Amino acid sequence: MTQPIAIPGGSAPRHRGFVQRPDARIYYEEMGKGPPLVFGHGLGGNHLSWWQQIGHFAATHRCVTFSHRGFFPSEVDGAPDPGAYADDLAALLDALQIDAPVFIGQSMGGWTGVNFARRFPDRLRGLVLSATSGPIEPDSAGPDAVAARSAWKRFSAAARATGGPRGVHPAAGARMADEQPALHLLYRNIDELSAGLDKEALRARLFAGRTVPATELSDIGTPTLWITGGEDIVFAAPVAPYLAALMPRARHVEIPNAGHSPYFEQAEAFNQALERFLAEVD
Numbered sequence: 001m002t003q004p005i006a007i008p009g010g011s012a013p014r015h016r017g018f019v020q021r022p023d024a025r026i027y028y029e030e031m032g033k034g035p036p037l038v039f040g041h042g043l044g045g046n047h048l049s050w051w052q053q054i055g056h057f058a059a060t061h062r063c064v065t066f067s068h069r070g071f072f073p074s075e076v077d078g079a080p081d082p083g084a085y086a087d088d089l090a091a092l093l094d095a096l097q098i099d100a101p102v103f104i105g106q107s108m109g110g111w112t113g114v115n116f117a118r119r120f121p122d123r124l125r126g127l128v129l130s131a132t133s134g135p136i137e138p139d140s141a142g143p144d145a146v147a148a149r150s151a152w153k154r155f156s157a158a159a160r161a162t163g164g165p166r167g168v169h170p171a172a173g174a175r176m177a178d179e180q181p182a183l184h185l186l187y188r189n190i191d192e193l194s195a196g197l198d199k200e201a202l203r204a205r206l207f208a209g210r211t212v213p214a215t216e217l218s219d220i221g222t223p224t225l226w227i228t229g230g231e232d233i234v235f236a237a238p239v240a241p242y243l244a245a246l247m248p249r250a251r252h253v254e255i256p257n258a259g260h261s262p263y264f265e266q267a268e269a270f271n272q273a274l275e276r277f278l279a280e281v282d
């Protein structure tokens with residue numbers, strides 16, 4: 001079992017700042033030295049979400065976290081447009097003079113990662129899609145994917161019906177709530193930091209933009225790792241293998257006892273999967 005590597009001296013210099021955009025300010029933090037990793041959070045998170053990955057990888061990599069526009073403490077004029085995420089990432093990389101990072105996107109962060117990979121194919125060393133297909137329409141992966149997603153919908157609906165009245169955060173899941181209640185509370189608290197953001201309206205905008213056919217994945221030549229949780233009730237994890245199969249350099253890893261946020265709930269397993277992928281692309 002791999003143990004997290006302690007950052008020499010117990011800590012490392014942490015640099016913080018904002019990148020100015022025409023209608024937003026994007027907050028970022030960076031720690032460590034080495035090949036760059038950039039982490040993009042989901043709808044229920046912000047830059048803090050990746051604390052278990054930064055504590056692990058900053059000993060060997062230059063780790064950058066950021067908050068998407070409108071998410072604490074980033075700012076935006078008006079309602080955030082997911083269509084701007086890829087350009088925000090490009091501006092962040094320019095400001096930090098980062099060439100060819102591995103981008104790790106969780107859930108909503110998949111919109112950032114997939115759109116960036118499609119628009120700037122030469123600017124990524126690798127792409128990790130955690131519990132997400134981003135703007136790719138899952139059902140367009142073929143009849144087997146449609147059947148898998150249909151069965152998943154029944155599972156998801158049943159889990160939401162029992163978890164909702166108990167106060168289970170859907171992106172955390174019942175297992176996290178039952179077995180790691182403190183972690184579940186932390187997840188919820190991080191989510192609530194962006195209290196002024198209308199997340200339901202943003203969710204609607206994200207899914208309205210999920211129109212890219214799965215066949216276009218064949219154009220993404222960036223080495224890609226799909227990571228899913230076997231108990232995810234937010235993203236149809238059973239579809240991920242079909243989507244990965246459409247890409248020239250992709251593979252899929254499932255973390256069985258994890259919900260929608262495997263990086264948070266099962267950090268050791270997630271970090272090990274990411275380590276193996278980095279060994280291939282670094």
